[in-house]
Amino acid sequence: MSVILAALILLAGLFIGATGIGGVLVVPALTDAAGVAIDRAIAASMFGFLLTGIVAVALHRRSTEISVRDLSLLGLAALLGAAGGASVVEWLPAASIRLFIAVLAIVSGAHALVGRSAARAQPRTLSGTAFGCIGFLVGCGSALSGTGGPVMLMPILLVLSVPVRTAIAMAQVIQLPIALSATSVNAAYGRLDLPLAAVVGCLLVVGSVAGLRISRRIESHALKNGVAYGLIALGLWYAYSSL
Numbered sequence: 001m002s003v004i005l006a007a008l009i010l011l012a013g014l015f016i017g018a019t020g021i022g023g024v025l026v027v028p029a030l031t032d033a034a035g036v037a038i039d040r041a042i043a044a045s046m047f048g049f050l051l052t053g054i055v056a057v058a059l060h061r062r063s064t065e066i067s068v069r070d071l072s073l074l075g076l077a078a079l080l081g082a083a084g085g086a087s088v089v090e091w092l093p094a095a096s097i098r099l100f101i102a103v104l105a106i107v108s109g110a111h112a113l114v115g116r117s118a119a120r121a122q123p124r125t126l127s128g129t130a131f132g133c134i135g136f137l138v139g140c141g142s143a144l145s146g147t148g149g150p151v152m153l154m155p156i157l158l159v160l161s162v163p164v165r166t167a168i169a170m171a172q173v174i175q176l177p178i179a180l181s182a183t184s185v186n187a188a189y190g191r192l193d194l195p196l197a198a199v200v201g202c203l204l205v206v207g208s209v210a211g212l213r214i215s216r217r218i219e220s221h222a223l224k225n226g227v228a229y230g231l232i233a234l235g236l237w238y239a240y241s242s243l
Contacts, residue, residue, distance in 0.1 A: 001034070001196075001199055002033065002034070004033055005029055005030070005033045005034050006203055008025060008029040008033060009025075009026060009029060009048075009200055009203040009204060009207070010203050010204075010206060010207040011025065011207065012024075012025035012026050012029070012204060012207065013052065013203060013204035013205065013206060013207020013208040013210075013211065014207040014208070014210055014211040014214075015207075015211060015230070016052060016148075016150060016172065016204065016207065016208045016211060017172075017207065017208035017209060017210060017211025017212035017213075017214070017215065018211035018212065018214050018215040018218075018223075018226075019154075019168065019211070019215070019223070019226060019227045019230055020150040020153075020154045020167065020168035020171035020172055020227065021150050021151045021154055021171075021227065021230055021231060021234060022150075022151075022211075023045070023049060023146075023147050023148035023149075023150060023151055023175075023204075024145075024147045024151045024234055024238060026041075026044075026045040026048060026146065026148075026200065026204070027041045027042055027045050027145070027146040027147070028241060030044060030045065030196075030200070036193075036196070039186075039191045040191050040192075040193050040196075041146065042143075042145070042146030042186070042191070043146075043182075043183070043186035043187075043191040043192045043193070043197065044192070044193055044196045044197040044200050045146040045147075045148065045200065046086075046143065046146060046148065046178075046179045046182040046183050046186060047179065047183050047186075047192060047194075047197035047198075047200065047201055048148075048179075048197060048200040048201040048203075048204040049148035049149070049175045049178070049179040049204070050175070050176065050179035050180055050183050050201065051201035051202070051204065051205050052148075052172070052175055052201070052204045052205055052208045053148075053172070053173065053174075053175030053176030053177075053178075053179050053180075054176060055205050055208060055209065056169075056172035056173050056175060056176065056208070057173055057176055059209075059212060070131055070170075071170060071173060071174075073128050073131040073132055073135060074131050074132075074134065074135040074138075074153075074170070074174055075135065075173075075174060075176070075177040076132075076135065076177070077131070077132040077133070077134070077135030077136040077139065078135040078136065078138050078139030078142075078149065078174055078177050078178045078181075079139060079177040079178065079180065079181045080136060080139065080181070081135065081136035081137065081138065081139025081140035081141075081142075081143070081178075082139035082140065082142060082143040082177070082178040082179075082181035082182040082185075083139075083143075083181045083182070083184075083185055084139075084140050084143075085139065085140035085141065085142070085143030085144040085182065086143040086144075086181070086182040086185035086186055086189075087185055088144075095243075099238075099239060099243070100141070102234075102235045102236070102238035102239035103235065103239070106231070106232055106235035106236065106239070107155070107159075107235075109155070109158075109227075109228045109229065109230070109231030109232035109235065110228075110232060113225070113228045113229075113232075134153070134156055135174075137152070138152045138153045138156070138174065138178070139177070139178050139181070142178050142182070143178065143181070143182040143185075148175050148178065148179060149171065149174045149175045149178045149179075150168075150171035150172060150174070150175065151234070153167075153170065153171045153174055154167055154168070154171045154227065154231065155231060157170065157171065158227070158228075158231075164223055164227060165223070168215070168223075168227070172208075
């Protein structure tokens with residue numbers, strides 16, 4: 001693995017830990033900087049998110065910011081969605097999925113900037129069915145695009161006025177069921193290059209732990225703005241790379 005590729009994956013991990021987004025960088029880095037086939041890049045990426053998801057669960061297991069009920073519903077539905085998405089990844093046009101994620105990221109980032117602050121906005125109360133639908137959509141889209149979960153879940157949670165630190169925590173933890181399900185399917189289909197995936201995973205873990213420590217030293221308002229600008233920039237870049 002080249003130094004440039006390793007640096008890009010570390011950077012992705014840093015963004016995952018600090019803002020909940022960043023996983024979107026991994027697949028393009030593997031395909032563009034290392035020439036890895038798209039299906040194997042997605043498989044390696046999802047395995048990496050499996051490791052960062054385990055770390056996120058360990059770090060947030062005692063967090064009072066996360067509702068166990070809400071997270072359980074999201075996680076179960078995301079697991080099922082990820083299995084479905086990974087099963088059909090070779091049949092659906094990846095560009096359309098990427099473009100959808102790009103639009104979602106741009107709109108939600110703009111909403112977070114121009115809308116009311118997370119501290120003042122009233123979070124919307126969602127039913128179990130709503131959480132299930134969101135989880136399934138996030139799981140399916142993440143497995144198809146190799147983005148791990150946060151890049152799709154974060155915009156949705158911000159639009160629903162979920163406090164930014166709660167949204168980041170939920171987005172990081174949701175990586176685990178999505179990555180576990182998708183990795184199992186990818187391994188069954190023979191797409192998983194385990195040595196490559198292990199290196200990607202280790203780099204992502206190092207970056208995400210560092211990012212989490214950085215985020216805890218940043219005020220909520222500044223962190224929210226950083227996530228919003230990051231979503232817009234990520235969406236614009238993702239749209240450009242998809243067209």
